[in-house]
Amino acid sequence: MSTPLATATSSPQPAGKHPAPPCTLVIFGAAGDLTKRLLMPALYNLSSDGLLDDKMKIIGVNHGELETSAWRDQLTESLKSFAADKAGAFHTSKLDDRAWNWVADRLQYVAGEFETDDVFNKLKQTLGDSGNVIFYLAVSSRFFKPIVERLGRAGLLKESDQGFRRVVIEKPFGHDYASAKDLNESILKFAGENQIYRIDHFLGKDTVQSILAVRFANALFEPIFRREYIDHVQITAAETIGVEARGGFYEQTGAFRDMVPNHLFQLLGMVAMEPPNSFDAEAVRDKKAEIFDAIQPLKPNDVVLGQYEKSGTMAGYREEADVAPDSQTETYAAARVFVENWRWAGVPFYLRTGKRMTARRTEISVQLKAVPFLLFRDTPVDTLVPNVLTLRIDPEHGTTFDFNVKVPGPVMQVGAVKSSFKYGDFFDEKPNVGYETLLYDCMLGDETLFQRADSIETSWAAVDGVLHPEGGPLPVHGYASGSAGPKEADELLKADGRAWRPLADEHTQKPDHDDKN
Template identity: 75%
Template sequence: MPNQASEAKQPDQSKQSKQADQANQPRAGKHPAPPCTLVIFGAGGDLTKRLLMPALYNLSADGLLDDGMEIIGVNHGERETSAWRDELTQSLKKFAADKASTFHTSQLNEKAWGWVEQRLEYFPGEFEEDETFARLKDRLSKAKTQNVVFYLAVSARFFAPIVEHLGKAGLLEEKDDDFRRLVIEKPFGTDLASAKDLNERILKYAQETQVYRIDHFLGKDTVQSILAVRFANAMFEPIMRREYIDNVQITAAETIGVEGRGSFYEQTGAFRDMVPNHLFQLLGMIAMEPPNSFDAEAVRDKKADIFDAIQPLSAKDVVFGQYEAGPPGPAYKDEDGVAKDSRTETYAAARVHIDNWRWAGVPFYLRTGKRLTERRTEISIQLKRVPFLMFRDTPVESLTPNVFTIRIDPAHGTSFDFNVKVPGPIMQIGPVRSKFDYADFFAERANVGYETLLYDCMLGDETLFQRADSIETAWAAVDQVLHPDTPLDVHGYASGSAGPQAADDLLAADGRAWRPLTDTQTQKKD
């Protein structure tokens, strides 16, 4: 049996050769998705270029797409299919060169991309005109298969109109064993009222089982592994409860600013953009009860229970911040597309309580922000302190708390902080860390985070997708914060720092502190 760690560290040239040999060969234990026609609304957009096409390319390289697949790109403006193919080819080549760590090679596998490229067809049409959908219906009637996935890679304002046009044209009707599915990107609403309205408009024409509300966070292998870590190991699950856990911290920190997306961010802000979706999804996976199976509805039922048990957040549970000028770059207010008197938050911290038997009294602290000191997405679970009677000469404050951390991005793995005796004749306690890194045990695979989600949608597996009730309960939990009686304060923080002082005060009031964003222990070599 080959050594997995050595396979993971083989030279790049060997990886490229191996990838070429395995192109279009199914991954072990997996089978190609059923034949389908993928219709992408927003074929000329950034999402299609940066994420969907690289994901399809990687699925092709893994042999997980059926030869009967067709890909139709719908977009406004006339152009030839050949021009669209050329544009995507150049974009993918640049992406491979710039993101070699994502593709694990700086050159395209021509066979894998050629498989996708020859199935691309450009289809011009306006998203809100009946004529577009009449022509699309005629085109799909001639497709190799009547299995169709409609992917809405468009601005949120087009979600409901496109679904309504698809429904009125009869394109969402499922006949015999053929399927028709909708993939809808976030933001799925901007508050509780808009989410309810969007769900109502969509479910007027489609069944809930046809709707795949996508959150790309759930496509990350390290996020999916949360369930495996919790439920496949007898040593972890028994302690995941209020008797043993002091607090849980979920962090999604970025070092970049809004990167030219100021006008979008002005309408959204860090809290709406991250908390009721990405961070709540992580909270749901780390806090949910064990499902009876990994059947999609069993898992989604347990996550829905968690969202339903969240105490509604109020102003006292939340801190907003906005980055100021510093060495990393200009202040948020000086970014393009941002109002000079903007009160939009680029940082948000929240204290969340879950009212159920397992987690009553255990605070979940969530934080996200831009222009912070380090890029890091992780979940840290801090255990309660043990009685210290036998360590009378060791101050309680000097002992490192036991913390189990699941590292999601950019590092992939886990770590556990605990205490041991320092060598020597005196009973002295010192902190140590045990670490696991995925790269040390498993060969890395090219992944942009959408491969699993696309593959599961074609299979009809909804485990990693959000249901209407979960969407609405998540928005309900934060609706008071989004519509406060008086505007929340927005605290300035220095670019390159860990965030505003008010966020530290939020935890200090509970007698706790954030885990450091810059941790010297994680930088030590094993």
């Protein structure tokens, strides 16, 4: 039983922020995992910060008859369980009932099948003369086209002076170049590009957005992000968990499609993009689009795929639920990527992602070129540790910089040291699931952190030769659960005279939670 309507202004807004305009948020897939684990916690956090307008409404659409009160009760129980999970991104010592009741009191459930006209007619009646409306497609990708088409045919995407109409689409946005192009062409028949918000929750993380601040707000770093100073860049997204209950999804997708042309390419774009003239949405997206367009098409010898195998008490991928006993689906992918432009010519970007690895870590390591050793010719110094700037995204939030200093004493001896910064040491870190900024920006109409059609297509085009190689599917190499991946991935870098940064080090490893990729 919820309390009477609370107001958004019950909590102070963060500095420089103001409540989003009034709108109705329609969530297709209201009973799904994404809604429970991410969207509702994000709305709760926005409510806590006073960033939602008091006239906001939230309509959930899903198949299966359900009373609004029952849906509300289900979401309340889910929110409480996620708040109590110490390993989760939403963990909080105390749930603010007022903030959640503010959200819960605005919930309404509409039952219906996504591929029939009936639910869209009901939705049209429910919305009435609502002004601003956001349609969030928290559903399987097979529903993207039919939902947008029926929204368009029902007149629900028509904008007017009374309000905007926007559509948020989750990944996967296609599974290769042809399917992504087809999906773009289909949905753009019924909505303008400015109405489509293709979401990548990686871009909602503060630590990812901070990449631009580190690069462009510091005179120390910006000048060195170029081929004259950078030897190579490593981008890692490693997890210790397996596929868990997502075996069916992984069998259809695999690690490469799931992570490389979207999450990891987005991180590459943030690191490699040219400075925009402003932080206007199109200025930023134009610069990222230039990078994706400049990525040299990957060849089969640029990619290594792997699959985790049984090790000790840890099950192998083929032993997981909903996985074929002879599956050739990869749970690990590594790639060597080159950006063909003036700034980055000849600098390799090494990308890797995998399940059941040594440690949980999402980070970007920028390794500078070695200095001449002539100065230390007559000293005991044989080699110098390379300077590396590491941007830690998860689970540690911060940066580290490896560099060399003189060891105290009468002999010129150089030793490696590390300077580090953690967000928690300087800022109050609130529970954040990565969707708060994205939802808020969508309500404001700020498309900076959302993907454009051209960027989606050029990203898929860059990897299409690997997804559909002329010589048949790429081999999938086994690696022990709990290891750093297949040895073939080590050889990919070794052939270039380089090596992966170690996954296990002195930094405390927090346990994985079931993050949505």
